[in-house]
Amino acid sequence: DQQVKQNSPSLSVQEGRISILNCDYTNSMFDYFLWYKKYPAEGPTFLISISSIKDKNEDGRFTVFLNKSAKHLSLHIVPSQPGDSAVYFCAASAVDTDKLIFGTGTRLQVFP
Amino acid sequence: DVKVTQSSRYLVKRTGEKVFLECVQDMDHENMFWYRQDPGLGLRLIYFSYDVKMKEKGDIPEGYSVSREKKERFSLILESASTNQTSMYLCASSLTTTNEKLFFGSGTQLSVL
Numbered sequence: 001d002q003q004v005k006q007n008s009p010s011l012s013v014q015e016g017r018i019s020i021l022n023c024d025y026t027n028s029m030f031d032y033f034l035w036y037k038k039y040p041a042e043g044p045t046f047l048i049s050i051s052s053i054k055d056k057n058e059d060g061r062f063t064v065f066l067n068k069s070a071k072h073l074s075l076h077i078v079p080s081q082p083g084d085s086a087v088y089f090c091a092a093s094a095v096d097t098d099k100l101i102f103g104t105g106t107r108l109q110v111f112p
Numbered sequence: 113d114v115k116v117t118q119s120s121r122y123l124v125k126r127t128g129e130k131v132f133l134e135c136v137q138d139m140d141h142e143n144m145f146w147y148r149q150d151p152g153l154g155l156r157l158i159y160f161s162y163d164v165k166m167k168e169k170g171d172i173p174e175g176y177s178v179s180r181e182k183k184e185r186f187s188l189i190l191e192s193a194s195t196n197q198t199s200m201y202l203c204a205s206s207l208t209t210t211n212e213k214l215f216f217g218s219g220t221q222l223s224v225l
Contacts, residue, residue, distance in 0.1 A: 034213070046215075102147075102156070
């Protein structure tokens with residue numbers, strides 16, 4: 001039972017344009033959401049997070065949007081750069097647990 | 113910067129062998145985790161630990177055990193390796209108990225033949 005879903009396994013975007021990565025969740029108890037980025041042969045690294053009390057969080061080129069009613073979050077990268085090419089995982093945690101539940105990942109390729 | 117070190121980058125073992133995967137963190141973090149990453153399945157939690165000698169089962173603990181004798185070290189043990197345990201294993205640590213931010217090691221690619 002996949003509680004956190006990333007339905008697009010891959011995404012290809014031209015450099016300079018916007019990348020939008022999507023994530024859906026089923027557990028209404030999730031109250032904190034994170035995005036991680038993973039390059040080949042490296043471990044995932046934290047990118048950006050958002051609490052359920054907010055609907056938007058911005059950090060430079062990266063913005064995460066949360067739509068609680070739709071149980072949907074998205075990561076926007078603008079402008080996209082070739083160095084952003086990586087696998088992106090969304091993750092969620094609930095207040096009554098100490099476990100992060102990860103999605104299946106989306107491979108982003110940014111081409112020149 | 114937090115450093116999480118996994119002892120082996122690649123490991124090849126035979127079915128039935130006992131396998132030890134070691135992980136060390138240098139930031140005095142309370143919490144440590146073991147995940148495995150498989151194509152199409154994302155990262156799945158195997159075991160985690162809040163403190164020395166404490167452990168909790170994750171979502172897929174079957175066939176695995178863990179050991180945390182020292183705060184900085186968290187070991188994953190495959191009691192009798194099987195081919196379906198071929199995977200990328202990722203160790204992580206975090207300071208807080210809310211899992212807000214995990215720091216990951218580079219991973220161990222284990223192949224069980």
